[in-house]
Amino acid sequence: MNTFTHMLRDRDTPFHAQHLIDGRWQGEADVAFHSYAPAQNSALPWYFPEAGPAELAALTDSAAAAFSQYRHSSRAQRAAFLRQIALEIEALGAVLIDTVMAETALPQARVEGERGRTCAQLRLFAALLNEPADTVYQSAQPQRLPLPGPELRLDVVPLGPVLVFAASNFPLAFSVAGGDTASALAAGCPVIVKAHNAHPATSALVAQAIDRARRDCDLPAGVFQLVFAQQHAFAEQLLQHPVVKAVAFTGSQQLGLHFQRLIQQRVVPVPFYGELGSQNPLFLLPDQLAQHGDSFAAALAQSVLLGNGQFCTRPGLVFVPEQAETPALLQTLAASFNATSSVTLLTPKIAESYRHGCALLKGLEGVMTVAMGSSEVGEAGCQVLPRLFVTDVALWSDLPQLQQEIFGPATVLIRYRSQAELLTILPSLHGQLTATVYGTEQDLRTHAALVQQLPDLAGRLICNQMPTGVEVCAAMHHGGPFPASTDLRFTAVGTAAYQRFVRPLCWQNFGA
Amino acid sequence: MNTFTHMLRDRDTPFHAQHLIDGRWQGEADVAFHSYAPAQNSALPWYFPEAGPAELAALTDSAAAAFSQYRHSSRAQRAAFLRQIALEIEALGAVLIDTVMAETALPQARVEGERGRTCAQLRLFAALLNEPADTVYQSAQPQRLPLPGPELRLDVVPLGPVLVFAASNFPLAFSVAGGDTASALAAGCPVIVKAHNAHPATSALVAQAIDRARRDCDLPAGVFQLVFAQQHAFAEQLLQHPVVKAVAFTGSQQLGLHFQRLIQQRVVPVPFYGELGSQNPLFLLPDQLAQHGDSFAAALAQSVLLGNGQFCTRPGLVFVPEQAETPALLQTLAASFNATSSVTLLTPKIAESYRHGCALLKGLEGVMTVAMGSSEVGEAGCQVLPRLFVTDVALWSDLPQLQQEIFGPATVLIRYRSQAELLTILPSLHGQLTATVYGTEQDLRTHAALVQQLPDLAGRLICNQMPTGVEVCAAMHHGGPFPASTDLRFTAVGTAAYQRFVRPLCWQNFGA
Structure with a gap:
């Protein structure tokens, strides 16, 4: 057992080991659900709650309420929010690195690198939001024959609340504040993260950073929420809930296909972005x-x-x-x-x-x-x-x-x-x-x-280069034909990742 | 019974009442499958074949073979093909207008207008192809720290053969050479059109125009194919065939949802673009x-x-x-x-x-x-x-x-x-x-x-304008939340429609 784990046993946890729902930390810890140190093959003394029907209702109500406001936030507001999240993650300091290492056994340099990438991703989307929006405008043509031409403005609008299933293997960059969350928030969508059971303490710490940024930016409580659940039944209900308008998942092919089948059974199906594994020939x-x-x-x-x-x-x-x-x-x-x-x-x-x-x-x-x-x-x-x-x-x-x-x-x-x-x-x-x-x-x-x-x-x-190492930029594509991803038209990494969470909307004759 | 119908009874049909498969007109006419004149509530003397397993195999083999060549066609080649199709449709002259009117009872001005729109759509995609491709390029950064940056080029590539179910209510603009076909061909995808049973003669005429353009442009036989089938069983098998990589459908909600369920059962699901009806409040x-x-x-x-x-x-x-x-x-x-x-x-x-x-x-x-x-x-x-x-x-x-x-x-x-x-x-x-x-x-x-x-x-x-009348341009969006469409992220009308038939592909370190 390393020094860090001993140290944490002796003092209060540096995070709320609770769900973050509607801006409040809540939920009673369950002795059955604890953090785990793979290096020592032993339980860590951090216990987390298990979500149920009450949490489901509260999460979805709060996300819906937040969307009605957050959808109208300006691009500058969203950019400021993303930048503030990056600052708050950096401000967590060594405790974040130590917690990730304890929960994942990944080496320090890797964890620090991944934190850097996570913050860089947030800032990349912030920079994108500081560019003008992708709008196509066509003026009215009242004199056109045989019929006058209408004024048209083509915009993109957010889909609505997004459910993110965090990945095990990137506890920061594909997890609570990872690429899915960053791109959905950039798109104007509230996010509900289902924390990965393999790193709950890391998840709680990062959620705390996001929540601080949210308060600092005066955004509605439901813009970002975190929930813990070991039981698949909870996730299954959440991804079929009508408030959820898109789902991003990184994990096993078996679980991903199970989730996809459930989503296809919804009365109104929603986009499902699953990354289900690859052998990279x-x-x-x-x-x-x-x-x-x-x-x-x-x-x-x-x-x-x-x-x-x-x-x-x-x-x-x-x-x-x-x-x-x-x-x-x-x-x-x-x-x-x-x-x-x-x-x-x-x-x-x-x-x-x-x-x-x-x-x-x-x-x-x-x-x-x-x-x-x-x-x-x-x-x-x-x-x-x-x-x-x-x-x-x-x-x-x-x-x-x-x-x-x-x-x-x-x-x-x-x-x-x-x-x-x-x-x-x-x-x-x-x-x-x-x-x-x-x-x-x-x-x-x-x-x-x-x-x-x-x-x-x-x-x-x-x-003539190895495939490991995924550049985060506008020229990247991280996705591919099934089963590498469930939707080969979209990328999980790079600026285009936000396109997973928007849809076109045409305004006709509403004025420039 | 109008003069035109009488006239046609007295001479040979001005089209091949057959499937167009692998560049050849084929199939024996079935007395059960004939064209119909809604104005007279009577059968027209034009009989069409019914496709079966042999046609299914021939269509998919030819489409797969065509894709291996057509995917490498230049943007200029595709643009020339689309322009040539428009010219060949116009060259059909009065027989096309008369045939559409006989099969649909739509008034002449409307049919002529729709022909104009159909040709304008083809030329719109041709013009788009004459613009530079949407490529994102990032140079290598060999000196970057901590790691060198790779050279990356993000491209879009065609999905593969597309199956188009033609609509009843737009016998030209949403049918054989309509927006789905035009945008799929523009994207570099071979097209198989399942003709709508309500206007088979119109479909055969337009297919003939497309085939002439294809020969003129020296493109492979399977780039465009037309098939007739009254039985749903044929369509059901075709849309589950592994060669088919995307499906576009305009029709009833009931049939569209049935097709969608079948597509979801494929081992490798493919994009399904269904337009299933709207009340337009x-x-x-x-x-x-x-x-x-x-x-x-x-x-x-x-x-x-x-x-x-x-x-x-x-x-x-x-x-x-x-x-x-x-x-x-x-x-x-x-x-x-x-x-x-x-x-x-x-x-x-x-x-x-x-x-x-x-x-x-x-x-x-x-x-x-x-x-x-x-x-x-x-x-x-x-x-x-x-x-x-x-x-x-x-x-x-x-x-x-x-x-x-x-x-x-x-x-x-x-x-x-x-x-x-x-x-x-x-x-x-x-x-x-x-x-x-x-x-x-x-x-x-x-x-x-x-x-x-x-x-x-x-x-x-x-x-303050009526919703009827859909402008065909870059600022249009024709789609919407389910059930108006099955995929609210994509449009069926306007230049962005080709995005339904491409996917991103990143080339790393292959040189500019």
Whole structure:
């Protein structure tokens, strides 16, 4: 148990371990729902409440009331609010970093980097709001023949209250004040965040920062709310509630598809933006391997192990050519993986699922485990060992299990003998967030057919860089064909993310 | 039976009464599937084939093959194709106008106007394609700290083959070469049109024009295909086919929702753009009635009766204030409606549904039929009489039937006593394509609360103009909250309509 956890045991919690509903912290802590330290595989002494019907009614009433005001807020007001949230998050200081580390076992540099990205995202949307709105205006044409032309103004307006399901693997950047919340608030939508159970204390701290900013900016109480619920039943009711006008979700394919089915059953369906996982196939081409095999191996190992292998853009399927240099590549990679120790995943469930997925792969005929990290303590609780698997593309159609995402520090090398072999299996690959090609100029010329097929596969195509690392800017697209996302027309990262929460509205003859 | 029909009986049909699949006219005519003349309530001597499994396979194979080429066509090539289609439609000349009139009983001026609009739409998208593409570019930032910035280019790419269900009420502008087809072709998507059964000969003629343009532009056969099917089973299989990547539908709420459920059952769901009907509520305010009652009455009667009452933007619920001038308004409107003769609707089914809806309203306690057109022949076949109903907003919650759209030349006046009464019922109104307010400056000030609520109701808000008449331009939005449309984020009319058929794709480190 680290010093920080001891310290917190000895004093009051630095946050309200409660729901934030209608501007008030409320709810009785439930002994069954507590924060958890994955590094120590032990409960943290922070208890949180479980939401029920009363919270559901209060949240939705408050969000509806807030929308009637917040929809009319100016772009400058929203920009000021987003900037103030960033300042308040920064003002939380070390206690935020320590809390995230305690709840996620992510290293300090990563957590600090993620805080920086979270605040940068908030400021990016603030900057966007300081630009003029996307309005298309057409003057009246009273003299036009055969009919006069009306005056038209095309605007975008917010959809209404947005429900955000926070992600486990980005406790800050895809969580309470993450990209979904920032873009929905920028769009003029009140937000209800369903906190992720894996980092409730972090969630409460960030919610406190947002609430301070909200009060400072004199915005209605229901503009931002946070709710805790371990039971899916609560989330299921909330996402079917008529006040909720859009839902953003980052999580497992199984839960995401379950939520999508429920949303489709609503009398009035609403947009559902689910990010449900991706294996991020990577295609290493022959000349690249011959000329730059070592630097590729180093970059790949680093990318797979980054953030303990818990990035949604981690390359999980790596197609490598079968040629003279292939054994050396495998050896170098195996050495990297063998040299690792155990890493801590975010929750016992994620770790269990990782071990289960690895065991399943290991048991398949034609799949070899060529490397594995080592550790005295072995694999238990949240601790797992990185793994490197190898198989051959000729077995692809016999091994549908290869397309089951293993979330964690593992990857599968798939040897291929020709571009033709790759082109054959390409149409069977599921939709992906990213697809990457590593090749020399010569490779790219000889493999033009492959590159030409990649657009069908993913939302972002990458050349000679690893897919981990998602730039937050206007030129980014983070999404992709199903199941990478449930709506391939929209991005979860970058300025265009706000378009998920607006709709066009045309004003005819109302004056400029 | 008119001269034109006689004439056609005596010579060969001026079109191929066949499917257009993979660039070839094919299919054996089925005696059960023929064209129909609503004005004469009689069959036309034009027989069409019914598609089955062989057509399904051929259509989808050809569309997939065409997409692999058409997706790489330049913007200039697509623009030339769209312009050529417009020219070929115009080159059809009088036979097109005559055929539409025979199949729809729409008046000549309307049909000619609609042809003009259809060609203007094609040229609008061509002009859009001659503008630079919407690309966002960010240069690499190799020196950036803590990490270098990658080069990024955000592009839009076509979704893939689009299935278009043509509408009954716009045989040209929302049909074979209508807005859905034009915008999908502009986006780079091959199109399969399921012809509307109400105007198959018109559909074949227009398909012939498109096919000529396609050959002229040397584009692959499957870029545009037309298929006939009276049986829903064929359409149901086609919209679940994996090659189809988006579906656009204009039609009844019942059929649209059925199709939507089938699409949601696909393993990989695809965008569904359904336009399912709208009543287009109109709010007449007190001072406007006092000062401009007569001109309002004239404009309303004209708007309701336009195109035989078969516009999706026809005002079907008209809220009028209860005041001294109200009886005179009712009298003027009643006189207009009473002076009408029977009108011909598009199909026997639409006419039957109109008569059924009117009978249902007439039977409701508290709803009065205050005016009805008159005709010696009465109502039968496709012929119906315009009707004006009156009721009171106080009865609103007892009369949910008021929100069942009656497609045809009828409208319901709903008297109200105060703005408060309107604000009470507003949240219960279904989603609409348009909502209209008629008021003087004073009215708009005193009814600011009402106007402020309108955005939730519709996709287009109109002040002191009738909602019929949809401008085709960049500032238009034709869509709205469910059930007016199934996706309120997208428009079916105007340049933004192509956005329904593209998705973002980010290229990282591929060079400018």
